[in-house]
Amino acid sequence: MKILVSGGGIAGLACALEFGRRGHDVTVIERAPHLRLTGTPIDIRGDAIEAVEKMGLLTRIQARRVRMSEQTQFLDIHGEPIALMPIAEIGDSDDDIEILREDLVGILADAVSDAATIRFDDSIKVLAHSDDHVDAQFASGRTARYDLVVGADGQYSAVRRLVFGPDEHYLRHLGVYFALAHLPDEPHTEGANSIYNVPGRMAGVFRYGGKAVAVFEFRSESVDYDPDDVDGKKQILFDAFADYRSWRIPELLEAARVDPAFYFSAASQVHLTSWHRGRVVLVGDAGYCAAFLSGRGTSLAL
Numbered sequence: 001m002k003i004l005v006s007g008g009g010i011a012g013l014a015c016a017l018e019f020g021r022r023g024h025d026v027t028v029i030e031r032a033p034h035l036r037l038t039g040t041p042i043d044i045r046g047d048a049i050e051a052v053e054k055m056g057l058l059t060r061i062q063a064r065r066v067r068m069s070e071q072t073q074f075l076d077i078h079g080e081p082i083a084l085m086p087i088a089e090i091g092d093s094d095d096d097i098e099i100l101r102e103d104l105v106g107i108l109a110d111a112v113s114d115a116a117t118i119r120f121d122d123s124i125k126v127l128a129h130s131d132d133h134v135d136a137q138f139a140s141g142r143t144a145r146y147d148l149v150v151g152a153d154g155q156y157s158a159v160r161r162l163v164f165g166p167d168e169h170y171l172r173h174l175g176v177y178f179a180l181a182h183l184p185d186e187p188h189t190e191g192a193n194s195i196y197n198v199p200g201r202m203a204g205v206f207r208y209g210g211k212a213v214a215v216f217e218f219r220s221e222s223v224d225y226d227p228d229d230v231d232g233k234k235q236i237l238f239d240a241f242a243d244y245r246s247w248r249i250p251e252l253l254e255a256a257r258v259d260p261a262f263y264f265s266a267a268s269q270v271h272l273t274s275w276h277r278g279r280v281v282l283v284g285d286a287g288y289c290a291a292f293l294s295g296r297g298t299s300l301a302l
């Protein structure tokens with residue numbers, strides 16, 4: 001079959017690998033100009049461990065295993081620890097494999113290079129599906145016909161919108177937003193992860209593998225935003241913390257302001273009664289996003 005996969009994230013690359021190895025002609029189309037590598041370490045858990053073993057990737061994944069700092073500490077306004085949370089209290093099981101999101105994307109992309117073609121900087125604009133094929137029209141102006149189209153384009157899937165209907169029918173907002181920014185100038189010490197709370201909000205610094213990221217979470221009613229508008233998403237974060245200047249909040253917000261790979265997401269779940277319509281199918285967050293709060297998104301995608 002000639003297969004189009006929309007989205008070069010975890011689900012899209014895993015899917016492309018499996019189809020490509022079975023001899024199908026697979027193209028992955030990724031909207032970003034390159035693979036998106038941001039993200040805190042993610043967990044491969046439960047059945048997903050067996051899935052990566054069947055894909056022949058378990059050894060490579062285990063070799064890149066990281067351990068988040070052994071402790072997370074809650075800080076007071078002066079940056080002094082007021083409570084400690086041992087990592088053992090957060091993990092599911094000792095079998096969980098924690099790996100940098102960028103390493104997992106890298107391992108999948110490497111494996112996929114013989115099995116599929118990845119095309120960057122393009123996305124699907126129109127899909128017309130019939131019983132025996134799907135016609136796609138791309139933002140670049142290209143058109144092509146496929147036997148199967150896979151929507152692996154994340155929580156705000158374009159494929160879902162085009163074939164299943166508008167987001168508001170399927171997305172359930174859980175009332176929390178999450179953002180990440182790189183801290184390239186943070187000293188490379190392997191200290192505890194730090195969390196600082198103000199009412200309804202938290203800012204923190206997480207460290208892993210010699211790197212550090214600023215992490216933000218805040219409660220909010222659903223905010224309308226364009227997932228493609230990075231400046232608009234940064235503004236939502238700045239507005240949420242506008243009244244708070246304590247601890248390292250201004251400095252962490254500044255890191256978000258200058259980070260081109262800034263990541264912002266609503267904690268939302270996707271609920272569909274079916275994951276396919278004819279020859280169009282959804283996988284990963286596009287079809288069954290459990291929200292980042294679940295700690296299961298990557299495992300479900302795999």
Ligand SMILES: Cc1cc2nc3c(=O)[nH]c(=O)nc-3n(C[C@H](O)[C@H](O)[C@H](O)COP(=O)(O)OP(=O)(O)OC[C@H]3O[C@@H](n4cnc5c(N)ncnc54)[C@H](O)[C@@H]3O)c2cc1C
Nearest residue numbers: 007009010011031039040123153154158284285292297298
């Ligand atoms: C940059 C980034 C950082 C993340 N950081 C974290 C984190 O720190 N913690 C956490 O729990 N989860 C994080 N996630 C989400 C987590 O990776 C997913 O929940 C999980 O892995 C499920 O993967 P997925 O492939 O379904 O979706 P995603 O990993 O979101 O991948 C979707 C891919 O589709 C691409 N895409 C989107 N729209 C289109 C379109 N219209 N056309 C073509 N391509 C499109 C995106 O650029 C992305 O590469 C992050 C996701 C991304 C993209």
